[in-house]
Each structure stands twice: as structure tokens, then as C-alpha cells.
Amino acid sequence: MLNGFGTIVNQLGKRVKPYLPQICGTILWRLNNKSAKVRQQAADLISRIAVVMKTCQEVSSHAVLMLYSYSKFISNLFYLINLLCCRKS
Numbered sequence: 001m002l003n004g005f006g007t008i009v010n011q012l013g014k015r016v017k018p019y020l021p022q023i024c025g026t027i028l029w030r031l032n033n034k035s036a037k038v039r040q041q042a043a044d045l046i047s048r049i050a051v052v053m054k055t056c057q058e059v060s061s062h063a064v065l066m067l068y069s070y071s072k073f074i075s076n077l078f079y080l081i082n083l084l085c086c087r088k089s
Helices: 002-031 036-055 061-069 075-086
Strands: none
Touching: 002 036, 036 075
16 A cells, blocks of 8 residues: 555645645654554655655745654654755755
8 A cells, every 4th residue: 555655645746736745744643652563554654755755845944853853763764854855955
């Protein structure tokens, strides 16, 4: 399921920008879930669509803070957060 959604988002590219706030909201909601499996799936999805988020410049400070707070569980995304938010294009 994650692979399919990630593929669709990547293929749509910039055309997915109007839907990114809702997608990000759902991901953030899943990151706040009690289940570690659900949080891991949300982190995996972010890693799959991070390039599109960067292309569309859709990275909110709220999303960054939420991901940072979960960095213990999803340390592989810490590097992506720095790439998306701290690097000047």
C-alpha cells in the first residue's frame, strides 16, 4: 500500500501540491498514533514522498517539529528533515 501511494505521488510530482496539506496532516496524525507500527508506516511514507514535498516546498514547521520529536523512533528520517528544511535550494 505504501509503495503504491508513494509511486503515485512521485509520478504526479508538482501536480500533487494541492493535496499535500491533507496528505501531510494524515501523516502527522499517524505519527502521533500509539501503535509503533502505524508510526513506522508514516515515517516510511514520508521517506517515499520527501522529494515531492521538497519540489512543492510543502514542509511546515509543525511537521518538522513532529518528526524531530519522533527522531528516536525514525532516526533514518532525521537526515531527510535536514535536507528538506535547512538546505537552501
